[in-house]
Amino acid sequence: MVDSGLVTFSNANGQQSKGEYAITPTGHDELMNWFRMSNIEEPHQDPFYLKLMLSLELDEVDASRLIVIQRAALYQELHRITEQRQTLDPQNQLAQMLLMDKSAMHLEADLRWLDMIESRLDEVQRQPAPKPAMRPRGRPPSQNA
Amino acid sequence: MATIEVKNLSKVYGSGETKVTALDSVNLIIEQGQFVAVMGPSGCGKSTLLHLIGGLDRPTGGSVFIEGSDISKMSDNTLTELRRRKMGFVFQFFNLIPVLDAIENTALPLILDGIKPDIARTKASEWLSRNKLDGRGNHRPDELSGGQQQRVAISRAMVSDPVIILADEPTGNLDSRSSDEIAVALRKIVTDWKRTVLMVTHDPRIAAYADRIIFLKDGKVVDDTLLNGSNGENAKRLKEKVESL
Numbered sequence: 001m002v003d004s005g006l007v008t009f010s011n012a013n014g015q016q017s018k019g020e021y022a023i024t025p026t027g028h029d030e031l032m033n034w035f036r037m038s039n040i041e042e043p044h045q046d047p048f049y050l051k052l053m054l055s056l057e058l059d060e061v062d063a064s065r066l067i068v069i070q071r072a073a074l075y076q077e078l079h080r081i082t083e084q085r086q087t088l089d090p091q092n093q094l095a096q097m098l099l100m101d102k103s104a105m106h107l108e109a110d111l112r113w114l115d116m117i118e119s120r121l122d123e124v125q126r127q128p129a130p131k132p133a134m135r136p137r138g139r140p141p142s143q144n145a
Numbered sequence: 146m147a148t149i150e151v152k153n154l155s156k157v158y159g160s161g162e163t164k165v166t167a168l169d170s171v172n173l174i175i176e177q178g179q180f181v182a183v184m185g186p187s188g189c190g191k192s193t194l195l196h197l198i199g200g201l202d203r204p205t206g207g208s209v210f211i212e213g214s215d216i217s218k219m220s221d222n223t224l225t226e227l228r229r230r231k232m233g234f235v236f237q238f239f240n241l242i243p244v245l246d247a248i249e250n251t252a253l254p255l256i257l258d259g260i261k262p263d264i265a266r267t268k269a270s271e272w273l274s275r276n277k278l279d280g281r282g283n284h285r286p287d288e289l290s291g292g293q294q295q296r297v298a299i300s301r302a303m304v305s306d307p308v309i310i311l312a313d314e315p316t317g318n319l320d321s322r323s324s325d326e327i328a329v330a331l332r333k334i335v336t337d338w339k340r341t342v343l344m345v346t347h348d349p350r351i352a353a354y355a356d357r358i359i360f361l362k363d364g365k366v367v368d369d370t371l372l373n374g375s376n377g378e379n380a381k382r383l384k385e386k387v388e389s390l
């Protein structure tokens with residue numbers, strides 16, 4: 001960060017190990033930019049989704065069993081979070097509770113998504129398997145190539 | 146002896162062309178002090194299962210045992226008696242009587258059973274207070290929030306000291322905060338009072354308060370998940386499930 005000019009380091013009293021960092025105006029601008037940025041999680045490859053899609057292609061794996069197992073695991077986790085959340089004190093530990101609420105809501109969404117998949121499993125099984133989207137790798141081809 | 150045992154339970158509505166198999170040979174054992182959630186898509190037979198266990202309807206096949214007694218063999222009078230002594234019901238619609246206040250609504254089952262009004266009122270107040278409704282005893286239903294009305298309904302279900310509480314979508318009409326309060330109240334009935342709760346719900350967050358989740362599909366049990374073991378036990382159970390694949 002010193003090298004990027006975001007902070008400066010001063011070692012006024014000459015001691016080797018101790019010193020003070022100070023934020024530079026550039027550093028401050030950068031920090032404020034960071035606060036202003038919204039946070040959308042990268043659309044990542046959902047491992048369960050991948051498993052499920054592969055199971056549709058394989059006769060020896062039963063897609064509906066995969067859903068049952070995944071659902072049981074999600075409920076175990078949701079139960080754990082619910083129990084933990086109940087031990088917290090809303091007067092003093094609201095911050096922790098809010099983080100647990102996030103986990104609970106995401107688990108709930110995943111469970112509802114499983115219900116949706118289950119109800120449309122026959123339909124998706126009859127359709128052609130999705131082809132993985134080819135991500136362009138390396139340097140983009142030049143315009144006039 | 147299990148609190149509830151269901152053997153090859155079936156329910157068929159109608160006949161011929163319009164025949165609907167609502168429940169198809171269901172087997173279940175539910176022990177005392179278990180909080181069980183019943184889940185599954187609409188029309189899979191959840192309410193039918195609850196009604197048969199509660200003796201509100203008769204099966205077309207199989208039987209229901211409550212603390213060892215086969216309720217399908219009971220006369221209507223014996224069944225009504227058992228329902229009054231051993232079961233409490235909580236439904237999506239609170240069905241409180243508008244002109245009675247919270248204490249009177251809660252005490253009503255006892256008063257109808259011939260218990261002296263002052264004793265009934267005392268027991269009612271105790272249950273209202275256990276359900277965090279102290280100070281609300283003299284409020285009529287229209288002066289209470291949905292969540293509070295439902296907690297009056299739970300108090301009313303508990304006042305005659307039932308062994309089993311049957312709840313069909315108890316949070317179906319409530320926002321998520323009140324829903325959590327209802328789930329906590331039902332959880333307490335199991336943890337503190339060792340009663341058995343069987344609850345139908347669509348809401349995963351509410352189901353997560355239970356010890357066990359039974360999933361129905363097309364009238365059959367398709368999965369039965371225990372939630373209350375230690376994490377090690379749960380991992381083992383999950384492993385067994387994976388191996389049964």
Ligand SMILES: Nc1ncnc2c1ncn2[C@@H]1O[C@H](COP(=O)(O)OP(=O)(O)OP(=O)(O)O)[C@@H](O)[C@H]1O
Nearest residue numbers: 158159165166167186187188189190191192193194
């Ligand atoms: N009295 C009745 N006469 C005819 N069919 C009925 C009757 N009651 C229920 N059914 C049918 O039995 C099946 C199971 O109904 P049930 O009410 O148990 O479902 P459920 O799982 O509670 O659904 P929901 O989540 O919508 O409440 C459904 O197909 C329903 O249409």
Ligand SMILES: [Mg+2]
Nearest residue numbers: 191192193313
């Ligand atoms: Mg129903």
